[in-house]
Amino acid sequence: MSAFAMTATERKTREPAGETLPDLTWFTPGTHITIRGLTKTFRGNPVYTGFDIDFPRGGIVSIFGPNGCGKSTLINMISGILPYDAGQILFDGKTIAETRIGYVFQNYREALFPWQRAIDNIHYPLKMMGVPKAERERRIEKLAAQFDLKFDLHRYPYEMSGGQQQTVSIMRALVVDPEVLFLDEPFSALDYEMTLTMRDLLQKVLTETRTTTLLVSHDLEEAVWLSDKVLLLTRRPSRIAEYMDIDLPRPRNSETISDPRFVALKAHALEVFQTAVRSSAP
Ligand SMILES: Nc1ncnc2c1ncn2[C@@H]1O[C@H](COP(=O)(O)OP(=O)(O)OP(=O)(O)O)[C@@H](O)[C@H]1O
Numbered sequence: 423m424s425a426f427a428m429t430a431t432e433r434k435t436r437e438p439a440g441e442t443l444p445d446l447t448w449f450t451p452g453t454h455i456t457i458r459g460l461t462k463t464f465r466g467n468p469v470y471t472g473f474d475i476d477f478p479r480g481g482i483v484s485i486f487g488p489n490g491c492g493k494s495t496l497i498n499m500i501s502g503i504l505p506y507d508a509g510q511i512l513f514d515g516k517t518i519a520e521t522r523i524g525y526v527f528q529n530y531r532e533a534l535f536p537w538q539r540a541i542d543n544i545h546y547p548l549k550m551m552g553v554p555k556a557e558r559e560r561r562i563e564k565l566a567a568q569f570d571l572k573f574d575l576h577r578y579p580y581e582m583s584g585g586q587q588q589t590v591s592i593m594r595a596l597v598v599d600p601e602v603l604f605l606d607e608p609f610s611a612l613d614y615e616m617t618l619t620m621r622d623l624l625q626k627v628l629t630e631t632r633t634t635t636l637l638v639s640h641d642l643e644e645a646v647w648l649s650d651k652v653l654l655l656t657r658r659p660s661r662i663a664e665y666m667d668i669d670l671p672r673p674r675n676s677e678t679i680s681d682p683r684f685v686a687l688k689a690h691a692l693e694v695f696q697t698a699v700r701s702s703a704p
Pocket residue numbers: 464465469487488489490491492493494495496
């Protein structure tokens with residue numbers, strides 16, 4: 423049983439009698455994001471009905487599930503991009519409007535401003551926040567050192583490779599020092615070699631910054647390799663098939679993939695996924 427997932431019985435013991443959902447008085451220690459009673463319907467088709475979950479502080483959680491189950495919908499509702507019909511989402515008790523976030527889109531080609539050099543793309547959110555130039559430059563220098571950049575940030579996006587552009591997108595999301603970072607399939611448009619490099623980079627930076635991270639993934643190996651927890655969803659209306667703890671040591675590397683513990687976790691996740699897909703098939 424995962425530390426952050428709760429059974430209905432366990433939940434009942436923590437809920438005050440007579441209280442109606444959403445009830446935010448119960449949550450597991452170390453929680454950053456609390457979601458209760460989340461409900462969303464698209465044109466009469468329910469995607470979430472009374473969905474409850476906690477996301478841990480400073481952890482990387484990957485969201486994995488069947489096509490169209492609502493992975494992007496979930497992070498878009500949490501990040502405030504998409505309104506929801508009912509429920510409550512709180513970040514340390516605060517609303518999204520009171521929370522600093524970063525968001526990395528799948529399509530880096532459309533995410534960066536093409537008329538601005540990479541460095542100006544990264545300055546942009548800080549400028550919007552009114553951060554003075556000297557402080558902006560200090561933050562970007564620090565981030566560039568963390569990323570150990572091997573390319574010139576004074577180039578335009580169209581002069582850069584896909585991996586470099588997505589690195590810039592991730593830097594732009596992190597430069598505001600977000601409380602929560604959202605990534606929607608950030609590597610899916612990159613080739614395999616670049617994906618491996620980006621995974622390494624993301625692991626390094628996120629374990630250093632301890633930023634609470636929610637990542638939508640289409641790749642189970644990537645989800646298990648990168649995460650502290652993997653949220654496996656069913657077909658819609660989406661429920662939690664399993665909320666797995668990935669307690670493999672860090673830093674993870676290319677050898678991790680053949681580590682028997684990694685292999686067993688990935689096999690288990692695949693089994694849960696296949697069962698969830700089969701059992702909820704129309
Ligand atoms: N704006 C919208 N209007 C109507 N239906 C929508 C809208 N956005 C999403 N949907 C539907 O809601 C469901 C969940 O979509 P979502 O993109 O969240 O799924 P996903 O799990 O991220 O999908 P994929 O695996 O294809 O990336 C899908 O059936 C989708 O067609």
